[in-house]
Amino acid sequence: MPFMKGPAPIRRTIKYLEGARLALKDQIKIMTINYHVTAPHHQGTKDFVFWYLPQIQYRNPNVQIATLKNLTPSPFVRCFYDTGHEMLIDTFGRTKEEIHEHLINVIGKQKDVLEAETIAREKKDNPANFGTLCERHCICEIPGQVPCPGTCPLPKHWRGKYKYNKVQE
Incomplete structure (x- = not known):
């Protein structure tokens, strides 16, 4: 080196x-x-x-x-x-x-x-922070964000496997 x-x-x-x-x-x-x-x-x-x-x-x-x-x-x-x-x-x-x-x-x-x-510097009350030690666990809890796919399924045209691979149901 x-x-x-x-x-x-x-x-x-x-x-x-x-x-x-x-x-x-x-x-x-x-x-x-x-x-x-x-x-x-x-x-x-x-x-x-x-x-x-x-x-x-x-x-x-x-x-x-x-x-x-x-x-x-x-x-x-x-x-x-x-x-x-x-x-x-x-x-x-x-x-x-x-x-x-x-x-x-x-x-x-x-x-x-x-x-x-x-x-x-280590202050955690910034509303932009999210995660385990912060006020919000996930970004989906912020108004205007896309909900978590685990709780609410996304529309098919928003998902890449349907959009790019043209999978039809």
Whole structure:
């Protein structure tokens, strides 16, 4: 499989990408990560970009994320809000886990907000939903729909075996 080639191919699996813990706040529109490739005190930021950035991009598709390499002497993360404000987060000398935890606390959504969003996403009272766990068991219960053939037989000209095969009774 070609997607399993390269350094750490686990980063390209759906299970890994869905395991992201950082869901950025809705106000954040752009996030930039600045670091230097060869400096030793930038290693944590470099590892953070390698391991956590694909997860963050997968979890936050509406946020533009850019990495700027070899431009600054010290590593940092800059977040731009939709109000025009920006936030600088220093990552000098931190490990990838410390950076990740700090970003979750500072620019991540709160746990109660995430729980409310998951409940709203799983809400079952939509009238278009039907099935075993919904208000209606079958689409035939909605007014204007064709009744179930098990309870009320369909007219012969509506059934394919009579219409296309010209079966006569």
